[in-house]
Amino acid sequence: MLDEPFAALDALTRLKMQRLVSDLWGRHRCSVLLVTHDVDEALLLADRAVVLERGRIRMDLPIPMERPRRHADPRFEHLRTVLLGALGVHDD
Numbered sequence: 001m002l003d004e005p006f007a008a009l010d011a012l013t014r015l016k017m018q019r020l021v022s023d024l025w026g027r028h029r030c031s032v033l034l035v036t037h038d039v040d041e042a043l044l045l046a047d048r049a050v051v052l053e054r055g056r057i058r059m060d061l062p063i064p065m066e067r068p069r070r071h072a073d074p075r076f077e078h079l080r081t082v083l084l085g086a087l088g089v090h091d092d
Contacts, residue, residue, distance in 0.1 A: 003035045018044060022067065039083045043076055044069050051086045059086040 002021070006014045022045060025032060036042055042049045043063060051059040061082060065075055081091065 001033045039080055043079055049083055
């Protein structure tokens with residue numbers, strides 16, 4: 001269980017720690033529950049993203065992308081738009 005584990009880190013340390021968690025998961029294939037408010041972080045690390053609203057599941061989105069994931073991948077950008085939309089953030 002990781003509850004906002006990188007929230008207090010500077011940007012470079014955050015990237016290193018995200019890579020560490022990804023590498024550890026790749027090596028051990030253990031179950032990990034990551035709580036984050038960072039959409040990009042969720043897309044980089046998760047197999048699925050769950051958006052909650054008032055304690056209920058608003059969206060359960062599979063992330064069917066191979067690893068390592070890249071921000072430049074069009075699928076990444078599409079899923080980012082979908083998740084931000086579920087959170088009420090829209091590109092207008």
